[in-house]
Amino acid sequence: MxxxxxxxxxxxxxxxxxxxxxxxxxxxxxxxxxxxxxxxxxxxxxxxxxxxxxxxxxxxxxxxxxxxxxxxxxxxxxxxxxxxxxxxxxxxxxxxxxxxxxxxxxxxxxxxxxxxxxxxxQAAGEETLFFLDLRQGLAGVLAQAETARRKDWQRWQDRGGQFVTDRDTLAAFLLAQYSPFMRRMGAGKAAQWCDEALQALLQSPAVGLMGTADAQGQVLAVILYGWTAWGAEGMLQAALPEGRDHTVALMLGGVRDLSARGIPWFNLGGGVRSGDSVAAAKRRWRPREASFRRLKQTYxxxxxxxxxxxxGVAADATEGYFPAYYATGSTP
The missing domain is CATH 3.40.630.30 (Gcn5-related N-acetyltransferase (GNAT))
Structure with missing residues (x-):
């Protein structure tokens, strides 16, 4: 052996x-x-x-x-x-x-x-992720979603919303707007990608960008996702304040692109916290739900x-940050 x-x-x-x-x-x-x-x-x-x-x-x-x-x-x-x-x-x-x-x-x-x-x-805990089935394409995702999602999609089209696919345009928008967007969303520095890392992601042939614009052609939002032959991962997005109602269209633009590539599913991620409003919004797509296992292993x-x-912390603590011995502010 x-x-x-x-x-x-x-x-x-x-x-x-x-x-x-x-x-x-x-x-x-x-x-x-x-x-x-x-x-x-x-x-x-x-x-x-x-x-x-x-x-x-x-x-x-x-x-x-x-x-x-x-x-x-x-x-x-x-x-x-x-x-x-x-x-x-x-x-x-x-x-x-x-x-x-x-x-x-x-x-x-x-x-x-x-x-x-x-x-x-053995897992120390689990959290829920949400997966869209892309095998029936855009039409299949819309048919599965709640009626409110289909109405959001129709309203976006009725207002003259447009998809933007030019990679250079979208990359420039992402690099300029990602940090301001994350600050408006209240994300801490540790949750953000730096410009150098974003540039590296943008070099990958397995990373896609999809953007949306208003009727006048102004880019308002962009989403970035990565894929392998087995599935795709929604990774990050950025939007101007006036582009907040483009979220549904952004998602469907990514669905259209990925399904055309033959990718079988799209991981939307989970909520910030279990059962929060972010998770509730993702559930309106009626996705498949699956639990990722949080493995806390001691060797x-x-x-x-x-x-x-x-x-000064308990070694047998199962909740909270792991390893438990990292005091606040001491993590690398």
Whole structure:
């Protein structure tokens, strides 16, 4: 029984891409996305690759340190473990590998459409994501949605709304308006992408942009999404204040583009908090709902407990930030 483990850095895109070949995975696991995430956070970022008897398991990771203790975290979005087959006992193998690397713990946001519980081990919690089925195209999404959504779409068309697809125009709009939009939305700095990271995302051939304009042709809003053959991820958007009522049209423009590319589903993400107004708005599309698993894994329990004791927090806490020993303001 042959078995190997390795870590590929974002400085080796060819090896990263080769490791993902034949493994169903999210755009969040792609080199394009993880490279941009590394530029955004400044954290060393790697792809774990484990192989045994033709089965390959991958998982993107960013590396953090606190008082000399290493922990792993999902670089951005929802990726986690993905595999091209079944590996019995992988969760134990993974924990042993991580400990051998000197890693104390890890936080992994497991995409619900990839991997399985046998790969990841027990989850510490779950959150809901919303997925649109694109296999019947724009017409199918509209037929599934609530009547109010179809009326919003008709009103946008009646007002002379237009789609904008010129990439240079949309990229310029996004770079100029993303930060002001996020500030108006009350997003903290940690939740935003910096210009360098945005520029990197925009270089990816697997990133799409869709914009909307008013009857006079002024661009008012743009959405950015990334895809693989297995599905698409809605990642970010920006809008002028007068473009807030373009959200439905933006979404449908992305649906039209992705379905034409043969992408089977579109992940709309979840709410900011469980059951909030953001989640309620996404439910009006009547999407498929699935839970992503928040994996809070401890590989070196003794070191983890010691770090928590130093920080004055309970090592067995299951809620709140993980690792618990990161005090406010001390996270990388």
């Amino acid at each position: 042959s078995c190997s483990d390795r870590l590929i850095g974002v400085d080796d895109p060819a090896a990263w891409r080769a490791a993902l070949e034949g493994v169903p995975h999210s755009f969040y696991a792609s080199w394009d996305c993880c490279h941009a995430a590394a530029l955004n956070t400044g954290l060393p970022t790697q792809l774990y690759v484990g192989e045994r008897d033709g089965v390959r398991v991958v998982c993107p990771l960013s590396v953090r340190q606190h008082r000399g203790a290493i922990d792993w975290v999902t670089p951005t979005g929802f990726s986690g473990f993905a595999a091209n087959g079944t590996w019995p006992g992988f969760a134990e193998h993974w924990a042993a590998f991580a400990k051998a690397q000197g890693v104390v713990c890890g936080y992994i946001a497991q995409h619900p459409n990839f991997g399985d519980g046998a790969l990841a081990g 070196d329990p003794a070191r983890y407990a010691a770090l928590c004791a130093e920080a």
